[in-house]
Each structure stands twice: as C-alpha cells, then as structure tokens.
Amino acid sequence: xxxxxxxxxxxxxxxxxxxxxxxxxxxxxxxxxxxxxxxxxxxxxxxxxxxxxxxxxxxxxxxxxxxxxxxxxxxxxxxxxxxxxxxxxxxxxxxxxxxxxxxxxxxxxxx
Amino acid sequence: xxxxxxxxxxxxxxxxxxxxxxxxxxxxxxxxxxxxxxxxxxxxxxxxxxxxxxxxxxxxxxxxxxxxxxxxxxxxxxxxxxxxxxxxxxxxxxxxxxxxxxxxxxxxxxxxxxxx
Numbered sequence: 297x298x299x300x301x302x303x304x305x306x307x308x309x310x311x312x313x314x315x316x317x318x319x320x321x322x323x324x325x326x327x328x329x330x331x332x333x334x335x336x337x338x339x340x341x342x343x344x345x346x347x348x349x350x351x352x353x354x355x356x357x358x359x360x361x362x363x364x365x366x367x368x369x370x371x372x373x374x375x376x377x378x379x380x381x382x383x384x385x386x387x388x389x390x391x392x393x394x395x396x397x398x399x400x401x402x403x404x405x406x407x
Numbered sequence: 408x409x410x411x412x413x414x415x416x417x418x419x420x421x422x423x424x425x426x427x428x429x430x431x432x433x434x435x436x437x438x439x440x441x442x443x444x445x446x447x448x449x450x451x452x453x454x455x456x457x458x459x460x461x462x463x464x465x466x467x468x469x470x471x472x473x474x475x476x477x478x479x480x481x482x483x484x485x486x487x488x489x490x491x492x493x494x495x496x497x498x499x500x501x502x503x504x505x506x507x508x509x510x511x512x513x514x515x516x517x518x519x520x521x522x523x
Contacts, residue, residue: 340514
C-alpha cells in the first residue's frame with residue numbers, strides 16, 4: 297500500500313543552519329507529493345508541492361525535489377530561522393481523495 | 408485562495424456530553440471534506456470522508472455512532488462527538504478539496520477537544 301516515511305525528530309538547529317528533513321515514499325502509480333507545516337496550536341498549512349518526477353516545489357526558502365528514482369522528497373532550507381520552529385509533515389496523494397501523511401518531524405530552531 | 412474555517416478552536420466539555428465541530432469552506436464549494444484526528448506528537452489519522460448530500464465513509468476502527476458526520480451543504484460539514492469520554496480528547500482537523508485533482512487540500516485550523 298501507499299506510505300510515507302520521514303525522519304524522526306526532534307531536529308534541533310541553531311539559527312541560520314542548513315536544514316534537511318528526509319522523506320521517502322511508497323506508492324502505486326504517480327503520486328503528488330507535499331510538505332505541510334503545523335505551527336503550535338494550529339492546523340496544517342501547505343508549504344510546497346510537486347506533482348511529477350523532477351519537479352521542485354519551493355516556498356518561503358524551503359525546497360523539495362520529487363525524485364522518482366529514489367522515491368524521495370527531502371525538505372531543505374539553506375538558513376533556518378526561529379520562526380521556522382514547527383512540525384513538518386511529508387504527504388502523498390495518488391488522486392484518490394486520500395492524503396497519506398508521514399509521522400511528522402518536529403523542528404526546534406534556537407536563537 | 409481557498410480558506411477553510413473550523414470552529415470552535417478549543418472546547419472543554421464534561422464526560423457524557425456531545426460536542427459539535429464545524430468546518431466551513433469560505434470561498435469555494437467543497438463536495439468532499441475530510442476529518443482527521445491527531446494524537447499528541449503523532450501524525451494525522453483520517454477518520455472519515457464526508458460527501459455532500461450522502462453518508463460519510465468511515466475508516467476502519469472509527470465508530471460511526473460516536474463520531475457523527477453531516478455534510479448538509481457544499482460549504483459545511485460537521486463532526487459531532489457523542490457521549491464524549493476523556494479518551495476522546497484530541498486535536499481534530501478538517502480539510503476540504505474544491506475538485507478532484509492531484510492537489511493539496513486546505514485544512515482548517517483544528518479543534519482542541521478536552522473531555523473532563
């Protein structure tokens with residue numbers, strides 16, 4: 297079946313450090329891939345998405361590239377800020393109206 | 408852009424009472440809405456898929472008599488937690504899609520339910 301695996305957290309970084317959160321997936325067909333962010337006490341917000349192989353999604357300095365050969369969609373940011381502290385969810389959608397989420401990775405950024 | 412409004416954001420209720428959570432799509436029509444439950448430090452678990460004008464489709468293990476879902480219009484779905492117990496305390500989030508596509512869904516801001 298379809299599944300998403302992402303690195304366990306928490307991830308703790310200093311401000312301006314480089315961020316990578318790994319995400320791999322298993323899916324039949326050609327899924328769309330997403331990263332969502334959840335700030336404390338809030339719902340999820342779509343951060344970025346990619347709908348086909350080799351697409352790069354980007355937003356607010358975050359990037360992720362859809363790698364079909366490695367079934368990965370790793371999230372990166374070159375310089376994190378304290379305000380980036382949140383939980384990040386990798387997700388996939390095969391178009392069947394069901395989004396499959398990873399377990400989430402909590403990021404703490406220290407000033 | 409697409410906005411989903413979810414109310415209330417927080418609710419505390421006594422054990423044995425029922426609580427209704429509303430999810431509204433503000434600027435689009437949502438034929439399908441989804442209800443998720445999130446346990447502390449865990450991912451979202453899909454509870455049910457709510458279809459406008461028809462019965463909701465529940466995921467395996469979700470009690471349909473306990474979690475009543477109504478999708479009476481294209482902009483409103485409600486989740487009622489009936490006879491709530493402390494173990495129902497959780498974060499409930501709805502999401503909606505305007506149309507079928509490989510597309511990210513819009514999420515509500517969530518409801519923190521505490522049953523005392």
